[in-house]
Amino acid sequence: MLWNKSSASKFLSRKKLYFTLGFITGTSYSYYYYRKITNLKLQHEREQLSTTHFTPYKIKSRYAVDSSHYFLKLTPVFQQKNNVWDQTRGKIWSIQIKQPEIMIVRDYTPLPLVLHKNETNTTDADDDEQDFLLSDISYSSVSDDILLYIKKYNDGEVSRWLSNLPLNHKIEIRGPIIDYSLPQDKDLVLFTAGTGIVIAFQAMLALKQNGNSLTIFHSCQNLEQLGPLKDKLLQSYPKGKLTFFQSDMGNTIINQAKFIPKPALNSMGLICGPEGYIKTLAGFNIRKQIQYQSRGY
Numbered sequence: 001m002l003w004n005k006s007s008a009s010k011f012l013s014r015k016k017l018y019f020t021l022g023f024i025t026g027t028s029y030s031y032y033y034y035r036k037i038t039n040l041k042l043q044h045e046r047e048q049l050s051t052t053h054f055t056p057y058k059i060k061s062r063y064a065v066d067s068s069h070y071f072l073k074l075t076p077v078f079q080q081k082n083n084v085w086d087q088t089r090g091k092i093w094s095i096q097i098k099q100p101e102i103m104i105v106r107d108y109t110p111l112p113l114v115l116h117k118n119e120t121n122t123t124d125a126d127d128d129e130q131d132f133l134l135s136d137i138s139y140s141s142v143s144d145d146i147l148l149y150i151k152k153y154n155d156g157e158v159s160r161w162l163s164n165l166p167l168n169h170k171i172e173i174r175g176p177i178i179d180y181s182l183p184q185d186k187d188l189v190l191f192t193a194g195t196g197i198v199i200a201f202q203a204m205l206a207l208k209q210n211g212n213s214l215t216i217f218h219s220c221q222n223l224e225q226l227g228p229l230k231d232k233l234l235q236s237y238p239k240g241k242l243t244f245f246q247s248d249m250g251n252t253i254i255n256q257a258k259f260i261p262k263p264a265l266n267s268m269g270l271i272c273g274p275e276g277y278i279k280t281l282a283g284f285n286i287r288k289q290i291q292y293q294s295r296g297y
């Protein structure tokens, strides 16, 4: 067959057309897959606990200590790549929980403890203190669950809302928010009040690593408000390192102030609790306020 000029140019233009079509299809597919992978990566990132966005967690269990204090165990909806305790070594940290209906957030301080059912208890009672045990976690613990000790205010927006949500309900949280980096080379004297006691547990975990000592002065209405945290503290702490002040017994840090040791050279003090408590102990000139609660214990 003879090729004339016009059939050669027809062949070339068809070739060009095929090439162009192939190029467009190839580019579109590549772009489609690139977008798909990027979106998947983005979605994967959004599933991980972070300070930059909210991540879904489910309410796994709730245990009421009394009418105004409860434990809340949260579990991530998606498996977490990083161990948050490992990420926050030596730090005092908190998370923020979002109340989506009125779009507000509140801070809560995770406990480095695991709350589980006491299998040896055979009573049928619900929410019985005997039903629950607390065990320590370490930086290498694998559980992604988050345990909170919460004070419920009858007119408090978030603490009241959380106390009424059904089990398995999804909520959104973000964090870890670093509230304070504990110095490596100092003994710590901690003054806590109310739910501020959770800071003592975070500090215990941090100080276990570097061998510095921790002395705790805790103020509350009564020790029963602490639920199983009370026994956990008494087991973990030798006498002299832990002092309780119970206002129901007329025993407050103010009227016992003379028993508090003077600051030592290699130690530092931290005050954690409601605003009024911080102001009473530290005065109005505070450099850093770790925990703030609007009112009461």
Ligand SMILES: Cc1cc2nc3c(=O)[nH]c(=O)nc-3n(C[C@H](O)[C@H](O)[C@H](O)COP(=O)(O)OP(=O)(O)OC[C@H]3O[C@@H](n4cnc5c(N)ncnc54)[C@H](O)[C@@H]3O)c2cc1C
Binding pocket: 094, 106, 107, 108, 109, 110, 148, 149, 150, 151, 152, 153, 154, 155, 156, 157, 158, 159, 160, 179, 195, 198, 290, 291, 292, 293, 294, 295
């Ligand atoms: C870093 C950090 C960590 C924290 N960790 C914990 C924790 O582990 N556990 C815990 O229980 N709490 C913790 N808190 C406190 C917690 O964030 C909330 O403040 C608390 O739960 C109350 O929130 P709420 O929405 O339930 O109550 P809110 O709606 O904020 O109200 C709380 C109380 O204050 C009163 N109130 C509100 N506004 C005013 C006002 N303008 N004047 C006077 N009274 C007012 C309300 O009537 C109510 O009685 C932490 C706070 C911080 C900053």
